[in-house]
Amino acid sequence: MKGRHNFSAGPGALPESVLREAQQAIAEVPEVGVSVLGISHRSRWFREVVDEAEEHLRVLLGIPAHYRVLFLQGGSTQQFSQIPMTLLRGAAHPAEYLHTGYWSGKSIPEARREGPVRVLWSGESDGFRRLPTDRELETSAEATYFHYVSNETVEGLQFHRVPGRDEVRRICDMSSDLLGAPVDMGRYDLIYAHAQKNLGPSGVTVVIVHDDVVAATPKDLPAMLDYRLHAEARSVYNTPPVFAIFVTLLVLRWLRSEIGGLDAMASINRRKAERLYGTLDGLKGVCRVWAAEPDRSRMNVLFDFAEPRLTPVFLREAEEAGFLGMEGHRTLPDTVRVSLYNAVTEASVDALAGFLEDFARING
Amino acid sequence: MKGRHNFSAGPGALPESVLREAQQAIAEVPEVGVSVLGISHRSRWFREVVDEAEEHLRVLLGIPAHYRVLFLQGGSTQQFSQIPMTLLRGAAHPAEYLHTGYWSGKSIPEARREGPVRVLWSGESDGFRRLPTDRELETSAEATYFHYVSNETVEGLQFHRVPGRDEVRRICDMSSDLLGAPVDMGRYDLIYAHAQKNLGPSGVTVVIVHDDVVAATPKDLPAMLDYRLHAEARSVYNTPPVFAIFVTLLVLRWLRSEIGGLDAMASINRRKAERLYGTLDGLKGVCRVWAAEPDRSRMNVLFDFAEPRLTPVFLREAEEAGFLGMEGHRTLPDTVRVSLYNAVTEASVDALAGFLEDFARING
Numbered sequence: 001m002k003g004r005h006n007f008s009a010g011p012g013a014l015p016e017s018v019l020r021e022a023q024q025a026i027a028e029v030p031e032v033g034v035s036v037l038g039i040s041h042r043s044r045w046f047r048e049v050v051d052e053a054e055e056h057l058r059v060l061l062g063i064p065a066h067y068r069v070l071f072l073q074g075g076s077t078q079q080f081s082q083i084p085m086t087l088l089r090g091a092a093h094p095a096e097y098l099h100t101g102y103w104s105g106k107s108i109p110e111a112r113r114e115g116p117v118r119v120l121w122s123g124e125s126d127g128f129r130r131l132p133t134d135r136e137l138e139t140s141a142e143a144t145y146f147h148y149v150s151n152e153t154v155e156g157l158q159f160h161r162v163p164g165r166d167e168v169r170r171i172c173d174m175s176s177d178l179l180g181a182p183v184d185m186g187r188y189d190l191i192y193a194h195a196q197k198n199l200g201p202s203g204v205t206v207v208i209v210h211d212d213v214v215a216a217t218p219k220d221l222p223a224m225l226d227y228r229l230h231a232e233a234r235s236v237y238n239t240p241p242v243f244a245i246f247v248t249l250l251v252l253r254w255l256r257s258e259i260g261g262l263d264a265m266a267s268i269n270r271r272k273a274e275r276l277y278g279t280l281d282g283l284k285g286v287c288r289v290w291a292a293e294p295d296r297s298r299m300n301v302l303f304d305f306a307e308p309r310l311t312p313v314f315l316r317e318a319e320e321a322g323f324l325g326m327e328g329h330r331t332l333p334d335t336v337r338v339s340l341y342n343a344v345t346e347a348s349v350d351a352l353a354g355f356l357e358d359f360a361r362i363n364g
Numbered sequence: 365m366k367g368r369h370n371f372s373a374g375p376g377a378l379p380e381s382v383l384r385e386a387q388q389a390i391a392e393v394p395e396v397g398v399s400v401l402g403i404s405h406r407s408r409w410f411r412e413v414v415d416e417a418e419e420h421l422r423v424l425l426g427i428p429a430h431y432r433v434l435f436l437q438g439g440s441t442q443q444f445s446q447i448p449m450t451l452l453r454g455a456a457h458p459a460e461y462l463h464t465g466y467w468s469g470k471s472i473p474e475a476r477r478e479g480p481v482r483v484l485w486s487g488e489s490d491g492f493r494r495l496p497t498d499r500e501l502e503t504s505a506e507a508t509y510f511h512y513v514s515n516e517t518v519e520g521l522q523f524h525r526v527p528g529r530d531e532v533r534r535i536c537d538m539s540s541d542l543l544g545a546p547v548d549m550g551r552y553d554l555i556y557a558h559a560q561k562n563l564g565p566s567g568v569t570v571v572i573v574h575d576d577v578v579a580a581t582p583k584d585l586p587a588m589l590d591y592r593l594h595a596e597a598r599s600v601y602n603t604p605p606v607f608a609i610f611v612t613l614l615v616l617r618w619l620r621s622e623i624g625g626l627d628a629m630a631s632i633n634r635r636k637a638e639r640l641y642g643t644l645d646g647l648k649g650v651c652r653v654w655a656a657e658p659d660r661s662r663m664n665v666l667f668d669f670a671e672p673r674l675t676p677v678f679l680r681e682a683e684e685a686g687f688l689g690m691e692g693h694r695t696l697p698d699t700v701r702v703s704l705y706n707a708v709t710e711a712s713v714d715a716l717a718g719f720l721e722d723f724a725r726i727n728g
Contacts, residue, residue: 203605241567
């Protein structure tokens with residue numbers, strides 16, 4: 001790690017102290033006497049891991065008692081199916097989806113398999129460079145639910161408000177910004193996020209779901225796609241990804257004890273994003289930010305060079321200088337994506353900003 | 365770990381050398397320069413991890429080219445659904461299932477949701493103490509497929525032959541014995557196993573599937589349950605459990621280079637099982653092996669004490685002496701289960717056998 005800066009879009013960087021604790025647990029979990037990789041998920045130790053992780057999430061996000069906190073598998077992709085299987089099969093009214101980028105685009109066909117879908121807005125023809133305003137969204141009070149992605153990881157677009165109407169079930173994929181800032185939990189009926197950005201390593205998906213949604217689970221779903229079974233078993237219906245959940249617990253402890261909670265985390269993330277966007281804006285003519293200004297993501301900063309030939313040069317020189325993981329998504333060649341997840345430090349962003357300025361001065 | 369013996373039924377013990385390498389990778393993967401927990405699943409490094417893991421499996425198990433090797437999520441439970449969703453929906457002829465213990469019992473209701481099922485044999489009324497003989501199985505040449513569990517982890521029953529007819533698709537849950545001994549791969553159309561016994565940590569499921577089954581995937585399945593999508597994406601359709609797959613690779617390397625392959629592994633496992641069953645048989649009157657002799661599992665040795673009050677005493681004293689993870693499954697109270705997965709050493713089994721003899725002498 002020494003001197004290296006990991007800006008990977010995901011699986012993303014984790015805090016150094018978390019990595020040290022994870023390493024220790026692979027040798028031995030002292031309370032149990034064996035490696036974390038060889039402990040039964042039915043052990044009291046693991047039950048306490050899940051319970052403590054849930055408790056930290058409840059405190060950090062202010063999750064009321066009438067929500068379940070589930071640790072599942074399959075990532076957002078599985079949630080793209082599980083949500084409409086639960087709520088949309090046989091529904092009279094369509095679910096409303098926003099098509100704001102690559103990931104929300106993946107969620108829509110999965111929903112259509114299960115029931116009626118109305119796409120309220122699509123940024124596809126504009127190349128996903130901005131998000132809709134509230135005026136552009138003709139929501140219906142009759143919708144079965146309203147689904148959106150709070151942060152489009154690929155394009156670097158983030159909602160800085162809560163869209164949709166409060167009288168309709170609001171469901172949000174927060175895979176790439178959950179725990180980056182506080183959430184007004186009571187306005188959502190279901191939030192989901194795979195861990196591998198701000199929460200932990202890949203392999204576990206956090207679902208925070210209102211009891212009414214759990215109660216609405218149809219009786220004939222495959223067991224692994226049945227929220228009720230997972231809620232009743234408190235995330236241990238079958239063997240869960242023990243290590244991924246354990247590392248998530250370490251990250252949650254870090255967030256509370258070392259960072260001091262989500263207000264503090266949000267301030268740090270705001271400063272990091274402002275530093276990098278400020279640098280890019282100062283290099284106008286050389287670098288171009290992808291997202292429209294009001295919708296710029298604080299988690300994923302996407303830009304390209306006015307001269308496309310500079311992109312591979314930049315990425316190569318950056319890598320040599322220790323700045324890693326900044327290739328744009330494979331659907332957006334010639335872009336650079338800098339991911340500023342919680343574990344990326346302000347010092348790393350400062351160093352990158354300086355590197356960018358030097359690069360632009362020499363090549364611009 | 366020092367002086368401790370992990371006989372957990374799963375997640376099970378992993379080899380010491382694998383744990384050391386996993387620890388190192390959490391600090392840094394040298395080729396990449398960052399922690400294994402923060403590397404993109406789209407990186408060249410991870411592609412090579414998946415490809416090498418597949419290659420080791422192909423060599424170890426003799427997997428022909430017309431099979432895909434997939435690394436998925438959701439454990440056996442998800443396969444219980446995915447298999448009948450793929451092959452049984454709308455089928456004219458029933459799938460045939462054997463009900464030989466706890467885990468095969470879980471697979472049957474999931475299959476019934478999707479299509480017609482015929483349970484050829486059930487050991488339930490006998491308390492799952494033996495497996496059927498071939499004569500007891502009235503298989504049909506018309507069956508859509510034949511499904512069984514090769515090793516019942518909870519009851520300690522293992523098939524030491526391949527049941528079913530070769531002209532019917534044969535599907536096997538090998539979750540708790542895959543890689544414990546060679547497999548006659550060409551006789552199976554689909555084999556699956558979650559990793560957390562012989563293969564690696566929890567969080568990844570290996571599926572080895574004939575191309576014809578992949579080609580039979582219906583077009584309308586949820587993406588995460590679609591073998592074709594996973595096969596086309598070569599296990600990276602969405603973010604896979606990177607760390608669990610990496611540790612699986614380390615285990616596979618260990619199996620080939622340190623153990624020398626599956627024939628060698630099978631010999632070691634046979635000796636371990638013989639040592640422990642031999643000890644238990646020698647303590648007849650005090651200890652009673654659960655499984656009928658021909659069906660004794662080499663992976664999970666289940667027994668109880670003639671005096672049930674001895675079980676908690678034994679487990680407590682064993683734990684104090686460093687023998688861990690031997691509680692029977694929660695559905696079988698008062699039993700002791702010793703799991704002898706690949707990473708459990710002969711020295712550990714010798715030590716346990718000695719401890720058992722001492723315990724029986726004092727308490728018997």
